[in-house]
Amino acid sequence: MAQVFSDKVFYHIYALGMGNCPKRNDFACPAGDFFEKLAGRLDEIRALGCNALLIGPVFESTAHGYDTVDYYHVERRLGNNERFKEFCRLCHEKGFAVVLDAVFNHTGRDFFAFKDIQRHGYGSAYKDWYVNLDFSRRSAQGDCFEYEGWAGCKDLVKLNGDSAAVREHLFGAVKMWIEEFGIDGLRLDAADVLSKNFLDALGAFCRGIKPDFWLMGEVVHGDYAEWTRNGRLDSVTNYQMYKALWSCLNDQNMYELSYNLDREYNSERGMYRDSALYNFVDNHDVNRAVSALN
Structure with missing residues (x-):
């Protein structure tokens, strides 16, 4: 570790x-x-x-x-x-x-393995690189097969990590x-x-x-x-702590932050007392702190 x-x-x-x-x-x-x-x-x-x-x-x-x-x-x-x-x-x-x-x-649709499957269909040497390929029907994107995208996003093709x-x-x-x-x-x-x-x-x-x-x-x-x-x-x-960091300030109620700190890190009963979680103020997937804070 x-x-x-x-x-x-x-x-x-x-x-x-x-x-x-x-x-x-x-x-x-x-x-x-x-x-x-x-x-x-x-x-x-x-x-x-x-x-x-x-x-x-x-x-x-x-x-x-x-x-x-x-x-x-x-x-x-x-x-x-x-x-x-x-x-x-x-x-x-x-x-x-x-x-x-x-x-x-996942990869993009321009990844070499996916493009090879587009060209060669079921005969592609890379057909096992992705999960849930279905060669019995076409995709909405015009491919000769259907496939799984991350969270339904078809530009993000689900890899077979196994x-x-x-x-x-x-x-x-x-x-x-x-x-x-x-x-x-x-x-x-x-x-x-x-x-x-x-x-x-x-x-x-x-x-x-x-x-x-x-x-x-x-x-x-x-x-x-x-x-x-x-x-x-x-x-x-640590998304749970992220939410508490800004909402406790907006609500002028530090109980939310205190509760979550105790729930996660209490030395005797904390759920994650042995885990070094990644605490963040904001990231590229959420509103910036300057926008979240009143």
């Missing part, structure tokens, strides 16, 4: 938004200079008291970053592998841990991110719908390369201890 992360204060960045990047990738534009610009702000971020960066999807995608096209190359709207490698080196030099958003539950080939591809990318970029951890997007077997295998793989590697899962509902027990993940997003 990466206990070293218990002292981290994160500055959370949704890179494509912060960089004011084009909404869609034309797969032809020259490498952007986002990481050079962000490097120029590291001292400012450090002065806020932050010593870790959580950076939203930085690998090649079609649109918003969560529709991955290539896990092995940095999004061209942001930069390229060499520029990102230099950025990570500078971050570590200035005392920052670097954590990336890892999107392993496939050995899928794991080899994804874990190979993680190995590259650790060894070439020196990243310190991952935020696992949609961790609440990733299989526990996948999470266990990923955890063992990452810590086999870097023992203090930190894994944090995006979990909105449920028993957070399910994701942090037995070394599965080091942390999960």
